[in-house]
Amino acid sequence: MxxxxxxxxxxxxxxxxxxxxxxxxxxxxxxxxxxxxxxxxxxxVNPQQRPDSSFIYDTSIAALGSADAYYDNQTVQVVGEVIGDSIREGLDNRHKWITLAANEKDSTSTVSVSMTAEQAAKIDTYGKYGTTGTKLQVRGTFHLVCTEHEGLTDLHADIVTVVEKGKHHEDEFDVNAFVPGAIATALGLALMGVFYYLRERQR
Structure with missing residues (x-):
């Protein structure tokens, strides 16, 4: 070899x-x-996780206002301004109702939210004239026709997070806001003077 x-x-x-x-x-x-x-x-991957709660659907309050059966009993997450006031749910004072308004300026949609008293305590301001309410992010189950609350369309909160604290707005004096009224008053006085002048000439 x-x-x-x-x-x-x-x-x-x-x-x-x-x-x-x-x-x-x-x-x-x-x-x-x-x-x-x-x-x-x-x-x-959790194989025991139910299909109807597998995902969090980031949506808007305006979308919930026109929601169909697709959203019913689904987990959703919305952001909105707290307006009005809180209302006690039941007699035990353990749960409260609040109203969330849509963030979009061109939308007037609202949604009723049921949450615990501890979650509602995070709200520092309720929106009204001259006041911007606390902005909340709420995650929970949306019910198109809630069997627990006599068929009300509502959102049962699981997690409530403060996005932005509320604030009060001081009314500012704006001189320009009086200009149209002053012009209209001056024209009215001028027309009234012309009317009396013409009436006196006809005598």
Whole structure:
């Protein structure tokens, strides 16, 4: 046998060993999770999670105002301004009703929200004339026709977060607001003077 040459049997054995190593490496990569995701709980799938609560639907109060059956009993998340006042729900004073108004300037939609008294205590200001109410982000279950509250369309809050505190607005004196009224008064007086002048000439 010349130097540098392998017997045919040894060459076949070497190829078989290399194939076995490649197969073992492939199986190891398949069975062992990647270190980047092995301890990441956020990537785990919970097979017991119900389909109707698998996702959080970021939506608007205006959309809920014209909602159809698609939104019924779904988990939704909305942001709005608290207006009006809180109303006690039941006799135990453990839950309260509040009203959330849409953030969009061109929308007047509102939604009634049922929340615990502890959640309602986060509200520092209720919106009214001259006052901007607390802005809340509310996550909960939307009911198109709530069986617990006599068919009312409402939102049962699970998580309530303050986005922005309320504030009061001082009325500012604006001189320009009186200009149209002053012009109208001056024209009225001028026309009245012309009327009396013409009437006196006809005598």
């Amino acid at each position: 010349r130097a540098g040459c392998f017997p045919v049997g040894a060459l076949g054995w070497l190829r078989g060993a290399l194939a076995a190593l490649v197969l073992a490496a492939a199986l190891t990569a398949t069975l062992v999770p990647s270190p980047a995701f092995a301890d990441d709980d956020e990537n785990l």
